Amino acid sequence: MTDRFAISPFGGKGMARAQFLVNEQVRRARKALNEHATEAQSPSDHAVDKWQLLRAVTEARLVLGLSDRTIVVLEALASFTTERQLDPADDLVVFPSNAELSLRARGMAPATLRRHLAALVKAGLILRRDSANGKRYARRSEEGHIEEAFGFDLAPLVMRASEIETHAAEARRLARAIRALRSEITIHLRDIAAIVEAAAEEGRGRSFAPYAERLAALSGRLGRNTDWETLKARRDALLALRNDVEKAYLEGLSEADLEAREAGHVVNENINMSANGTQNERHIHNSNPESQLETYQEKVEAGPMPPDLETKSAVESDHDTASGQRGGRRKPEAEGSGQKPPVGFETVASACPQMRDYAPDGLSDWRDLMKAAETVRSMLGVSPDAWAEARAEMGDINAAITIAAMLERAEVIRSPGGYLRRLTERANSGTFSVKPMLNALISARQKAVLEKN
Numbered sequence: 001m002t003d004r005f006a007i008s009p010f011g012g013k014g015m016a017r018a019q020f021l022v023n024e025q026v027r028r029a030r031k032a033l034n035e036h037a038t039e040a041q042s043p044s045d046h047a048v049d050k051w052q053l054l055r056a057v058t059e060a061r062l063v064l065g066l067s068d069r070t071i072v073v074l075e076a077l078a079s080f081t082t083e084r085q086l087d088p089a090d091d092l093v094v095f096p097s098n099a100e101l102s103l104r105a106r107g108m109a110p111a112t113l114r115r116h117l118a119a120l121v122k123a124g125l126i127l128r129r130d131s132a133n134g135k136r137y138a139r140r141s142e143e144g145h146i147e148e149a150f151g152f153d154l155a156p157l158v159m160r161a162s163e164i165e166t167h168a169a170e171a172r173r174l175a176r177a178i179r180a181l182r183s184e185i186t187i188h189l190r191d192i193a194a195i196v197e198a199a200a201e202e203g204r205g206r207s208f209a210p211y212a213e214r215l216a217a218l219s220g221r222l223g224r225n226t227d228w229e230t231l232k233a234r235r236d237a238l239l240a241l242r243n244d245v246e247k248a249y250l251e252g253l254s255e256a257d258l259e260a261r262e263a264g265h266v267v268n269e270n271i272n273m274s275a276n277g278t279q280n281e282r283h284i285h286n287s288n289p290e291s292q293l294e295t296y297q298e299k300v301e302a303g304p305m306p307p308d309l310e311t312k313s314a315v316e317s318d319h320d321t322a323s324g325q326r327g328g329r330r331k332p333e334a335e336g337s338g339q340k341p342p343v344g345f346e347t348v349a350s351a352c353p354q355m356r357d358y359a360p361d362g363l364s365d366w367r368d369l370m371k372a373a374e375t376v377r378s379m380l381g382v383s384p385d386a387w388a389e390a391r392a393e394m395g396d397i398n399a400a401i402t403i404a405a406m407l408e409r410a411e412v413i414r415s416p417g418g419y420l421r422r423l424t425e426r427a428n429s430g431t432f433s434v435k436p437m438l439n440a441l442i443s444a445r446q447k448a449v450l451e452k453n
């Protein structure tokens with residue numbers, strides 16, 4: 001019987017040229033395998049593990065043009081072969097009934113099943129071997145061996161095993177590259193945001209505003225299926241922005257800043273940064289929302305004063321005594337609790353963007369912030385007495401900054417008036433500073449941006 005037997009579809013449908021070509025390729029490949037079979041190399045040496053092959057098909061599905069549902073049907077067909085190792089030299093025709101095939105395809109509807117079978121034929125992974133009446137069955141000999149089978153031939157799938165594995169390896173390589181690219185994008189976003197924030201804290205926020213806008217434009221959410229080209233374009237844009245930001249930041253430093261400094265100063269800065277990081281973590285995970293902004297004040301009360309500050313306080317105390325001042329030591333004053341703001345205006349505007357909604361003429365300086373704070377404190381329900389006490393203890397600017405920070409957390413502060421009074425008491429004892437509050441808001445916003453990506 002000819003090797004090209006039963007290659008036309010049942011039901012009067014035309015046969016595509018591609019189907020004839022696939023059949024001819026299978027015929028020639030089988031012939032070559034049988035001709036070159038020797039004792040040292042039999043046709044079984046070319047057998048492949050069907051489940052490993054199906055895994056490779058799944059990994060290479062985009063190149064092969066297959067959907068996940070189509071692969072489910074292919075797995076169902078492969079499950080009808082009795083051996084795990086599929087030899088291309090063997091007869092690989094399977095002949096399941098529609099009902100059984102539907103069961104093994106997770107209960108797929110007949111119409112859907114036919115559509116995915118057609119997709120497998122079109123992809124060149126299976127061949128139809130239709131009988132005279134279109135039914136699928138096998139004709140057996142008296143000994144029970146299959147002499148002739150009509151159904152779906154899996155030989156094309158096995159013949160293309162090497163090609164499919166190559167596509168799968170390339171898909172795995174691309175997936176690894178995309179994961180690395182996503183990680184690189186996240187790190188660039190984090191580093192650039194940290195540099196812009198540092199510049200704002202140093203009072204250079206206005207000159208870095210264009211960089212902050214570019215960063216915001218490049219911080220959009222990336223979908224799970226974003227392609228390589230889109231990710232690479234985002235990475236390249238972030239690299240260009242990072243170069244510009246780093247160059248601008250270094251240009252703002254003096255030669256003395258860039259030279260090696262005393263080891264003790266560097267160590268002290270690192271210790272302070274570590275302490276701030278610990279407090280940031282405590283702030284984010286504090287289970288009591290109303291106390292989150294206060295958590296940062298605890299580091300002032302947590303332990304003894306650093307040696308350099310103790311020396312400074314002793315000198316000031318001696319000076320006060322020598323000047324004949326009454327009352328002994330002066331009331332302690334934490335950083336940022338006096339009239340002079342501890343941070344730049346741009347930092348406050350960046351950490352508390354909602355204040356712009358309450359500044360009809362725009363929010364461009366401290367005067368605008370204090371005007372907006374008057375409106376916001378009334379809206380929050382802070383009494384005039386509590387507001388007056390806060391201004392007296394903290395100073396007008398720092399009290400306005402405190403109101404701005406409270407506005408950002410208004411939904412979790414149960415009693416804004418009582419909350420402000422507690423902060424005022426801290427200011428009175430010298431253990432209050434607005435700077436940690438702003439750092440908490442900035443860190444939370446940066447974390448939210450990174451989680452989106």
